[in-house]
Structure formats: structure tokens, C-alpha cells
Amino acid sequence: MATGHVFTAGQIVEMAIQTEQSGYRFYRAAAEKASDGEMRALLQWLAEQEASHEQVFRRLLEEQQPAQGPREEYGGQRAQFIQALLDSRVFGADPLPERDLEAMTDSQVIDYALNFEKDTILLFYEMRDLVSEMGAYTVGRLIEEEKTHVQRLHALRRA
Numbered sequence: 001m002a003t004g005h006v007f008t009a010g011q012i013v014e015m016a017i018q019t020e021q022s023g024y025r026f027y028r029a030a031a032e033k034a035s036d037g038e039m040r041a042l043l044q045w046l047a048e049q050e051a052s053h054e055q056v057f058r059r060l061l062e063e064q065q066p067a068q069g070p071r072e073e074y075g076g077q078r079a080q081f082i083q084a085l086l087d088s089r090v091f092g093a094d095p096l097p098e099r100d101l102e103a104m105t106d107s108q109v110i111d112y113a114l115n116f117e118k119d120t121i122l123l124f125y126e127m128r129d130l131v132s133e134m135g136a137y138t139v140g141r142l143i144e145e146e147k148t149h150v151q152r153l154h155a156l157r158r159a
Contacts, residue, residue, distance in 0.1 A: 027050060
């Protein structure tokens with residue numbers, strides 16, 4: 001993906017596309033399994049959101065012009081952080097447990113979704129500093145949408 005752990009803005013956008021695709025697959029499969037109507041509706045909505053975000057990122061990738069990001073405290077700092085996200089449970093080689101979904105309770109699905117959304121927000125914050133000004137605005141809007149996903153999942157957990 002990257003040479004010497006240096007990621008380009010385009011590669012970060014591609015990672016975001018893959019993340020949205022993974023989220024879509026997970027939410028769609030989880031919605032099919034959900035027995036509670038409110039949970040099923042939320043998971044279907046989240047799947048639609050992920051598909052919509054993927055299209056936004058595809059457009060962003062087409063018009064991508066790398067921007068100079070903020071200075072790093074040490075060389076490779078951003079790349080190391082992004083690599084840590086990629087190596088984490090959510091962004092690892094098998095990021096979403098579609099095959100294990102049948103064994104998951106609704107509470108476990110919500111917890112998994114919350115972790116996924118939070119890690120996605122972290123990735124988007126890093127991406128925002130690497131894209132053009134217009135791209136940064138777009139990513140900022142998506143961050144706000146991802147935050148609403150977290151809020152709705154928290155509300156469902158409390159209910």
C-alpha cells in the first residue's frame with residue numbers, strides 16, 4: 001500500500017473507501033440478523049450511510065490534490081498512527097466478523113459498531129489534514145455524520 005510507511009493523501013482516501021465498504025457489509029449482515037425492529041432499522045440506515053460515504057470518498061479521490069499537512073513532532077509520526085489504526089482490530093486483515101455475526105448478541109453488535117465508528121472518526125481526522133481545502137471540508141462533514149452514528153448507537157444501547 002505505501003512505501004516506507006509514508007501514505008499519500010490518495011492512499012488515505014482509498015483506506016476510507018475500504019472502511020466504508022467494510023462497514024456497509026457488516027451493517028447489512030447485522031440488519032438481516034436483527035430481531036428487534038428498531039435495531040434493524042438503525043443498522044439498515046447505517047449501511048445506507050456507509051454506501052453514501054463511499055461515493056463521497058470516490059468523488060474526493062477523483063479530484064484529490066494533496067495538501068501539506070501539519071508538521072509532525074518526528075518523522076513518520078502520522079504514518080505510524082495510521083499504521084496502528086490499520087493494524088487494530090477494526091482495520092485489521094479481517095476487520096468485520098460477518099461470519100461470527102450469528103453468535104453475537106445485539107449488545108455485542110452495538111459495541112462492535114461503536115468501536116468501528118470511533119476508529120473511523122480517528123482515521124477521518126487524520127485524513128482531513130492531508131487533503132485539499134475543499135476535501136477537508138467534505139471530510140469534516142463526514143466526521144460530523146459519523147458522530148451522529150455514534151450518538152444513535154449509544155441511544156440504542158441505552159434503550
